[in-house]
Amino acid sequence: MKLNGGQALIKSLEMEGVEVVFGLPGGAILPVYDPIIDSPIRHILVRHEQGAGHMAEGYAHATGRPGVAMVTSGPGATNIVTPLADAMMDSIPIVVITGQVPSAAIGTDAFQECDIVGVTRSITKHNELVTSAQDIPRIIQEAFHIATTGRPGPVLVDIPKDLVDPNNPNSAMEWEWPDSIDLPGYKPTTKGHPRMIREAANLIAESRRPVIYAGGGILKARAAQALRELAELTGISVVTTLMARGAFPDSHPLCLGMPGMHGNYTAITSMQQSDLLIALGSRFDDRVTGKVGAFAPGAKIIHVDVDPAELGKVRRPDVPIVGDCKAVIDELIKAVRELGPQPDRAEWDTQLKQWQAQFPLHYEQGWGEGDALKPQFCIEQLRDGSPEDTIVVSGVGQHQMWSSQFWRFNHPYTWINSGGLGTMGFAVPAAIGAKVGMPGRTVWAIDGDGCFQMTAQELVTASAERIPVKVAILNNAYLGMVRQWQELFYEERYSEVYLSPDLPDYKMWAEAMGCVGMRVEHPDEVAPAIEKANSIDDRPVVIDFRVDWTEKVYPMVAAGTSNDAVILGPEMGEGGH
Amino acid sequence: MANPPPRHHILSVLVENKAGVLARVSSLFARRGFNIYSLAVAPTDDERFSRITIVVDVESSPLEQVTKQLFKLINVVKISELDPAHAVEREMMILTVKAEPGTRGQVIELVDVFQGRIVDVGHDELTIELAGPPSKLDDFEDLMRAYGIGALQRTGRVALPKLERTATRLRSIGKVG
Numbered sequence: 001m002k003l004n005g006g007q008a009l010i011k012s013l014e015m016e017g018v019e020v021v022f023g024l025p026g027g028a029i030l031p032v033y034d035p036i037i038d039s040p041i042r043h044i045l046v047r048h049e050q051g052a053g054h055m056a057e058g059y060a061h062a063t064g065r066p067g068v069a070m071v072t073s074g075p076g077a078t079n080i081v082t083p084l085a086d087a088m089m090d091s092i093p094i095v096v097i098t099g100q101v102p103s104a105a106i107g108t109d110a111f112q113e114c115d116i117v118g119v120t121r122s123i124t125k126h127n128e129l130v131t132s133a134q135d136i137p138r139i140i141q142e143a144f145h146i147a148t149t150g151r152p153g154p155v156l157v158d159i160p161k162d163l164v165d166p167n168n169p170n171s172a173m174e175w176e177w178p179d180s181i182d183l184p185g186y187k188p189t190t191k192g193h194p195r196m197i198r199e200a201a202n203l204i205a206e207s208r209r210p211v212i213y214a215g216g217g218i219l220k221a222r223a224a225q226a227l228r229e230l231a232e233l234t235g236i237s238v239v240t241t242l243m244a245r246g247a248f249p250d251s252h253p254l255c256l257g258m259p260g261m262h263g264n265y266t267a268i269t270s271m272q273q274s275d276l277l278i279a280l281g282s283r284f285d286d287r288v289t290g291k292v293g294a295f296a297p298g299a300k301i302i303h304v305d306v307d308p309a310e311l312g313k314v315r316r317p318d319v320p321i322v323g324d325c326k327a328v329i330d331e332l333i334k335a336v337r338e339l340g341p342q343p344d345r346a347e348w349d350t351q352l353k354q355w356q357a358q359f360p361l362h363y364e365q366g367w368g369e370g371d372a373l374k375p376q377f378c379i380e381q382l383r384d385g386s387p388e389d390t391i392v393v394s395g396v397g398q399h400q401m402w403s404s405q406f407w408r409f410n411h412p413y414t415w416i417n418s419g420g421l422g423t424m425g426f427a428v429p430a431a432i433g434a435k436v437g438m439p440g441r442t443v444w445a446i447d448g449d450g451c452f453q454m455t456a457q458e459l460v461t462a463s464a465e466r467i468p469v470k471v472a473i474l475n476n477a478y479l480g481m482v483r484q485w486q487e488l489f490y491e492e493r494y495s496e497v498y499l500s501p502d503l504p505d506y507k508m509w510a511e512a513m514g515c516v517g518m519r520v521e522h523p524d525e526v527a528p529a530i531e532k533a534n535s536i537d538d539r540p541v542v543i544d545f546r547v548d549w550t551e552k553v554y555p556m557v558a559a560g561t562s563n564d565a566v567i568l569g570p571e572m573g574e575g576g577h
Numbered sequence: 578m579a580n581p582p583p584r585h586h587i588l589s590v591l592v593e594n595k596a597g598v599l600a601r602v603s604s605l606f607a608r609r610g611f612n613i614y615s616l617a618v619a620p621t622d623d624e625r626f627s628r629i630t631i632v633v634d635v636e637s638s639p640l641e642q643v644t645k646q647l648f649k650l651i652n653v654v655k656i657s658e659l660d661p662a663h664a665v666e667r668e669m670m671i672l673t674v675k676a677e678p679g680t681r682g683q684v685i686e687l688v689d690v691f692q693g694r695i696v697d698v699g700h701d702e703l704t705i706e707l708a709g710p711p712s713k714l715d716d717f718e719d720l721m722r723a724y725g726i727g728a729l730q731r732t733g734r735v736a737l738p739k740l741e742r743t744a745t746r747l748r749s750i751g752k753v754g
């Protein structure tokens with residue numbers, strides 16, 4: 001069958017089962033936008049290419065299927081650089097297609113030329129400049145394979161205009177869908193080494209103070225159920241990192257919640273005092289370890305990761321296991337069973353319960369006349385007033401940490417955030433992508449006022465495409481997280497962090513973008529506003545919560561310090577031992 | 578590059594022969610803060626693949642991370658570490674050196690001793706070609722400096738494992754499949 005490159009591209013996406021593409025056209029990608037009209041693939045027209053990238057990420061987070069974005073050359077391509085870096089850091093499978101100037105113009109500084117393959121080399125799992133229309137099906141097939149297997153990540157495919165333009169002879173090709181993939185340098189290991197798995201089981205059997213350190217890899221490997229089995233079989237408690245919230249139910253008696261810089265005391269301290277850390281799909285990120293040299297000094301390490309480069313990158317494991325988390329945990333469960341009953345760890349379990357009782361997360365909502373609305377209260381009300389399987393998407397800052405702390409995540413894939421790159425502006429577009437992938441679910445973006453201003457225009461996309469996401473802005477009139485650091489570490493010298501509560505007027509802005517806009521200033525108004533928002537299903541909703549600007553995120557481990565020095569809060573002082 | 582690394586690794590990296598592969602490899606080293614002393618690329622007997630021989634210093638580049646990160650590149654097919662003590666290393670150099678009538682004889686003599694070749698002759702300059710173990714090139718370079726080096730180029734080293742007991746000495750680090 002004779003096709004042109006543009007048709008071949010769309011057909012390749014169809015072959016890969018793509019149901020939706022987020023994008024925005026322009027000169028170099030124009031010819032591809034013609035065959036899209038005749039394709040069953042839904043195209044969602046964004047207002048800024050960064051939005052397309054984060055939507056693709058949100059879609060992938062929520063569904064586990066690769067998200068796809070398509071943009072033009074030059075500025076279109078550079079606008080999607082941030083989402084690529086974001087997806088690289090958080091191992092999100094997305095495929096980004098960029099138009100490129102015609103082959104003959106490459107290297108001439110042609111209009112809207114940008115060497116996007118060069119620019120994105122270190123922030124993609126792989127990228128490729130297509131040089132012949134005939135290669136399009138193979139390269140697209142490889143792109144999806146690479147994005148979704150092993151450690152998932154973003155793949156960029158750059159396609160010169162002449163290869164997709166039916167008026168150019170270079171676009172002629174004979175359609176052929178390869179029936180196998182030939183990548184001699186890419187064969188991810190998925191099965192763990194049996195001897196290592198036995199050794200891991202032995203270490204577990206010997207340990208008296210073990211903790212399971214579950215990371216985002218659990219979710220990538222769709223291993224939440226396996227993790228639960230392992231925890232219940234061994235009776236070992238689980239911390240879930242920022243990327244793994246929901247991978248183990250917060251309601252489970254063995255759940256210790258989030259560790260790290262703003263983790264809870266028990267999660268942080270259990271790791272510090274443990275004699276065995278079972279790291280599953282986690283990567284000893286600096287936000288989790290604090291000062292690496294002082295991190296969990298007495299712990300042996302079992303480290304399971306599908307990416308061999310993570311093993312020993314930060315902390316040398318006693319038992320390294322390269323493999324897919326699900327496959328390895330399944331085998332580990334068998335090996336643990338063979339060894340018989342676990343040792344008595346009552347003392348440790350009692351200690352954990354005692355810490356939990358002694359150092360809970362803490363805030364106080366006052367109800368008096370001049371009492372400010374607390375952001376934590378808004379989140380708890382949102383949680384209690386929304387369906388149990390609501391998908392929560394956050395921006396980056398204080399509101400992100402409070403969301404992770406105060407929501408109760410009882411299902412996998414209900415928490416979506418930008419963990420590794422920490423991208424302000426992630427929430428609104430990622431929430432739209434999640435809602436597109438999971439239209440039956442309630443999707444709440446919990447955003448900061450600063451973050452919201454970075455990508456809010458995508459609510460126009462949401463209104464136009466009838467994607468009824470909901471946005472709670474925790475409007476503290478500040479770049480709050482930065483203000484917190486200036487307050488604590490720069491002697492309250494506030495520099496360039498004030499934003500104003502009223503400028504912009506978020507309610508009017510929301511309405512201008514076709515959303516329902518609301519404003520909430522008093523604790524009494526919170527629940528009714530949320531109830532109203534949850535009852536609206538034909539358009540996006542934005543609630544401007546005017547929250548206490550003085551509120552800070554606690555506990556906190558200051559950057560670069562030891563996890564033994566947890567600051568619990570102004571009134572509770574320093575914990576630790 | 579003039580000073581040979583005191584402690585170095587030699588990595589022999591088999592890559593797919595595709596556009597941009599060298600850029601991927603070199604930008605990975607830059608991004609991870611690994612210092613490259615020398616790098617040589619050449620085709621192999623199989624036209625689908627090229628071989629990159631990279632010399633990295635031990636200080637900046639923990640061998641395990643270098644190989645693991647390299648191996649994440651889709652186009653990298655196989656990585657072998659060559660232990661410098663058990664490898665044959667060769668490098669080639671061409672240099673132009675001052676050789677006025679008074680010193681010309683001495684220069685030619687040294688070229689002979691080092692088994693180099695004179696490949697071009699000017700009025701008061703000679704261009705010399707010398708191949709051999711990198712340390713021999715270093716020595717020759719030192720000696721020539723006294724006469725005045727005009728221009729100098731070295732290829733960077735290529736290496737193969739020594740033949741006896743090859744199997745135990747070639748530590749294959751990241752073989753796929």
Ligand SMILES: Cc1ncc(C[n+]2csc(CCOP(=O)(O)OP(=O)(O)O)c2C)c(N)n1
Pocket residue numbers: 395396397398399400422423424425447448449450451452474476478479480481482
């Ligand atoms: C794109 C980007 N720029 C800057 C930062 C640094 N930064 C981290 S949190 C933060 C403040 C976010 O403010 P806001 O969205 O209002 O959230 P809050 O902390 O007030 O809840 C900033 C500026 C970032 N993470 N991302």
Ligand SMILES: [Mg+2]
Pocket residue numbers: 448449450474475476477478479480
């Ligand atoms: Mg704010």
